[in-house]
Amino acid sequence: MTAPTPALATSGLSKSFGALGVARSIDFALPAGARHALIGPNGAGKTSFINLLTGALAPDAGRISLSGTDITEMPTHRRVKLGLVRTFQITSLFPDFTPLESLTMTICEREGVAGRMLRGFRRLSHLADEAHALLAGIGLADSAHAITRTLPYGRQRLLEIGVALAARPRVLLLDEPAAGVPEKESGALLEAIAALPDDIAVMFIEHDMDLVFRFARSITVLVAGQVLCEGTPAQIAEDARVREVYLGAHFDG
Amino acid sequence: MESIAPGAGFERRSRLRAGEVLLWLAIAAAPLYVPGHLVLASQILITALFALSLDLLLGYGGMISLGHAAYFGTGAYTAGLLAQHGWSEPISGLVAAMLVAAALGFAASFVIVRLSGVALLMVTLGLGLLLFELANALADITGGSDGLQGVEIAPLLGLFGFDMVGRTGFVYAYLVALGAFALVRRIVHSPFGLSLQGYRENPARMAQIGAPMAARLRLVNTISAGLAGLAGGLLAQTTQFVGLDALGFERSAEVVIILILGGGGRLYGGLVGALVFMIGRDVLSEANPEYWYFWLGLILVLVVLFMPQGILGGGAALLVRLRGRAALGEAAR
Structure with missing residues (x-):
């Protein structure tokens, strides 16, 4: 029996800026319905990896496939149409729109009516x-009817996810969804993410290890553009290399 | 450039408002209360139409153009040259002016949609200068700095001649402007218009919601150029003359000033801006022929400082504040 096609997969994905390799032959697979965390120290290439996946960066080598379809050469907007959707670490919204407008606009794109002029x-x-x-x-x-730039930051972070959901993703890439969110709200935010329908594969970058170990069912550790190791949260917490390069003394106690 | 009143739903937003109907009725009645100023009134309408064409690009799409006179002048010379060479029927001449300018806009759009910021400023500025010098150099065809002579326009529908009082010209300009505003109104309230404003708000995010923006930006640049050409054609036909200034940088700069003065992204910013700017210029230059630019500059600085969203934006903000206070008062009761 062959393994089911992963929702998102890369093979040998590489990208460098001069001497700096931000992605070095990354082989990665995100199964359908995943709740996967991508962690690693600052500068490990986590956001660059997402930029490669969405097409914001063009890889030097390697392939990317979405549910078995090769999307390596595809422009970003077409990847979105196929269900590969991301959010941004630094909130990237439509400041003078209302949330209702932002989501309606996204739904119009998804339904293919956004080009209608008359x-x-x-x-x-x-x-x-x-x-x-x-x-x-x-x-x-x-x-729903408030002007986005007047919303509190925590609500803007939620809207960031709302816009992505309106595109009806099959694979959702969340770049530090809880960044800048007050601690008492970040749990609720991650709970909302964990509660997403099972047919959406979710990968998130997160620095708060408590959140990672609470919500991820699997983890990839990225160091200097390379996959250091992959596994369940328990395996990652036990991994000596991970402790050494990244987690440090945090888990000794 | 805030374009949407908070709390407005989609259907309510696109509904025709009483104020709009009154505005157009008031303009239509101009021959009754300013019968001696119909030429100025036509020029205000033409300038409003030109500013509307820029509004679609700048106010709604967030794309600056410092060479919009390239399209205006192209329309003006198209209409003027056609008439000079014997094609004097106005409506078909005007359609030709619009189409030629739109074709130029379509061609330019392939470069323009790749650019933003300073590069976009420079390229649009360059396009304007290029066409200006081209028209200057082709004096055999365009008349160069003397302007295009011998433009004669046949009566509208074969019935209404273009006279010195400007009555026909006014009605003609009014109907064309009304049609153009209705069209743009429709566009900005469509899903296409929403995505255009989304691009203005956050161009980088549009691809991430699945929007193929390059094709849409080319289209909107083409429409904007066509509308600018329509305005230029109208000016040529109603004044029966085309000068190099139709393509000049001053005209490009003026239309940006007018739109920002009135308020971009609000549909009527160009019309309000054109009214204030052109009547202001008329009054100021009469009272103070040497220094009127000084007063214009002062007004501009004050408007931008105190009403960064233009006259319409400032007015809307004031209205929201007054309504808010009224609502608070009601709540307190």
Whole structure:
């Protein structure tokens, strides 16, 4: 029996900027329904890896496939259409839009009606309704009509995820989703992520090890652009190399 | 450039407002209350249409152009040259002006959509200068600095001649401007318009929501150029003359000033800006023929300092604040 096709996979993925190798022959597979954490010290190439996956960076070598389809040469917007969606470490929203507008716009893209020029929203109200329902699902219903830049940061982080969900991802890449979120809210945020439907494969970069070990079912450790090791949280916590290069004394106690 | 009132739903936002209807009725009635100024009124409408074309690009799409007169002038020379060579029927001449300018916009868009920031400023500026010097050099065809002479436009629909009072010209410019505003209104309230504004708000994020923006930006650049050409063609036909200034840098700069003065991304910013700018210029240059640019500069600085969203944006913010206070008062009761 062959193994099921992973939701997202790379083989030999490499990228360097001059002498600096940000990705060095990365072989990686994200199974369907994964809750996977990508960790590693600063400068390990975690965000570069996401940029390679989404097409923001072009690799020097290697292939990327999404549910078995080779997407290595595909422009970013087409990868999104196939279900590969990301969020940003530094909030990247539409400051003068309302959350409802941001999500409706994204849903219009997904449904292929965003290029329509002479059609009003009167006949597309079901798309706005869907945006409303999505906002309610992530606890942003009260803020649906607020101007995004006036929202508290924690809500903006939620909206960042909401915009990604509106694209209906099959693979969701979250770059430090809880970055800058007050500690008492970050748990709720990660819980919302963990509660996503099982058919979405999630990979997240996170620095807070408590959050990583609470929510990840599998972990990849990236060091200097290379995969150091992969495994379950328990395996990673026990791994001597990981302790040495990354976790340090944190887990000795 | 805030374009959306907080709390407005999609359907409400695109609904025709009473203020808009009144505005267009008030303009239509201009021959009743300023019968002696119809030429100025036509020029205001033409400038408003030109500013509207820039609004689509800058106010909604967030793409600056410092050479928008390239399209305006192309439209003006197209309409003017056609008439000079015997094609004097105005409507088909105007359509030709729009199409030629749109074609230029389409060609330029392949370069323009790759650029942003200073590079975009330089390339659009360069395009404007290039066409200006081209028209200057081709004096045999364009009349060079003397302007295009002998432009004669046949009566509109074969019935209404273009006269000195400017009555026909005014009605003609009014109808064309009204049509263009209706079209742009439709576009900005469509899903396409929403994605255009999304690009203005955060160009980098658009690809990440799955938007193929390059094709849309080319299209909007083409439409914007076509509308600018329409304005240029209107000016050529209603004044029966085309000068090099139709392509000049001053015209490109002026339209940016007018749009920012009125408020970009609000549909009517160009119209309000054109009204204030052109009436202001008329009044100021009459009262103070030598130094009127000084007063214009002062007004500009004050508007940008105190109403960074332009006159319309400042007005909208004031309205929101007043409404908020009224709501608070009600809540207190």
